[in-house]
Amino acid sequence: MSVTSGNPSVRTQWTAGVRTGWSRCVLAVLALTLVAASAACGNDSAATSTGQRGPATATLNSLDPVPIGPEPTPTLPVTVRSFDGADVTVTDSSRIVAVDRYGTLSQIVYALGMGSKLIGRSTVAFPAIHDVPNVAGGNGSLNMEGLLAQRPSIFLTDTVSVTPPLREQLRAAGVTVVFFDPERTMDGVVPQIEAVATALGVPDRGKALGQRTRDEIAAATAAVPKQDPPLSIAFLYLRSTAITMLAGPGSGADSLIAALGAKDAGAALAEPFVTITSEAMIAAAPDLLLVMSDGLKSVGGVDGLQKVPGIAQTPAGRNKRVVDMSDSVVLSFGPNTGRVIAALSEAVYGARPA
Structure with a gap:
């Protein structure tokens, strides 16, 4: 006999109970779905399923380059083609001044x-060279007076680093100047090492250092963990909140990010560096931020970085997924490049939250 037959009151109560139970079931399913969606959006779990989560620092055992051997004896004079197109004859390499934005030439x-x-x-x-006089200005440009004093x-x-007007001043002062390519790429590392060595009269030493550097780069890139899909990394150039820039093609950061098996979040930029805006950062949507x-x-550290426009709205910002390096x-x-890639790879893919 049906529990509802002949008793409208019972039938009404039974129907209400079924509806209530069904509603509770639906609400429970919806709640579980919303929790899962919230976790995915808030934690970007897909973007951080592998590698470092939270801030990390990439470190080298020593920031000093490792000399390839004892001090060599230069063979001079030598005539070389400077990057500005001039043929320069070098007769003496006993007093060397090296100036560029990232200190590459000094390292070499x-x-x-x-x-x-x-x-x-x-x-x-x-x-190792902190006691050597700094002859560059605050923005990496040349301090002419400081240079000539040396x-x-x-x-x-x-x-x-040296503008055309300064080049004329250097020539007028009789300074032997050799210019090098300012572009930063992996393919350019070894040729630059060899070019510097040739200008200093030690070409064989340059070939040896170039080969060591080539081998270190190859070993480091081969050891980078493969990611599918690759991480999206944005390199940020920061100098207080007054100068905050996102790196793009031709910055050098793009080549470094590629060596890490990752995607450059700034690849769509029209310039090597552009001022950070909320729109640019949100559009770039990096999984990880790489900074000096x-x-x-x-x-103000990772917490201060969150206040830079757009950073907090990116997957990297939400997860505080930041890697810094000296x-x-x-x-x-320069000659540290292989070690740099290895240290960054460990920090990006192997470190744990700080």
């Missing part, structure tokens, strides 16, 4: 075993 000189000959350097410097026998620089250590400190090596693209 030191790694060639000629660190004792370095009498002037860039603002960005590694520990009486260099050869000045190594690039076409970004001093730059990160200048904005200013003196991260974009240097």
Whole structure:
């Protein structure tokens, strides 16, 4: 006999109960769905399923380049083609000044075993040459007075650090200047090492250092964990909240990110560096932020970085997924490059939250 037959009151109660139970079931399913969706959106679990979560620092055992051998004896004079197109004859490499934005040329000189000959350097410097006079301005450009005071026998620089008017002043002062390519790429690392060595009269030493660097880069890139899909990494250039820039094609950061098996979040930019805006960061949507250590400190660390426009709205910002590395090596693209890639790979893919 049906429990509802002949009793409208019972039938009504039974129907209400069925509806209530069904409603509770539907609400429970909806609640579970919303929790899962919230977790996916809030934690970006798909983007952080592998590798480092939270902030991490990529470190080298030593920031100093490792000399390829004892101090060599240069074979001079030598005539080389400078990057500005001029043929330059070098007769003396006993007093070397090296200036470029990231300190690459100083690193090469030191790694060639000629660190004792370095009498002037860039603002960005590694520990072994901190006592060498800085002849660059605050933005990495040349301090002409400081340079001439060192009486260099050869000045190594690039076409970004020295403007055309300064080039004329250097020529008028009789300074032997050799310019090098300012572009930062993986393919350019070894040719630049060999070009510097040739200008200093130690070409064989340059070939040896170039081969060591090539082997280290190859080993480091081969060891990078494969990711599918690849991480999206944005390189940020920070100098207090007054200068916050997102790196793009031609910045050097794009080449470094590629070596890490990742996708450059700034690939769509029209310039190597552009000022950060909320729109640009949200559109880039990086999984991870790569920054210079001093730059990160200048904005107040990871918490301060969250206040930069758009950062908190990115997957990297929500997860505080930030990797920093010393200013003196991260974009240097010199003899430390293989070690830089290895250290970044460990920090990006192997570190745990700080």
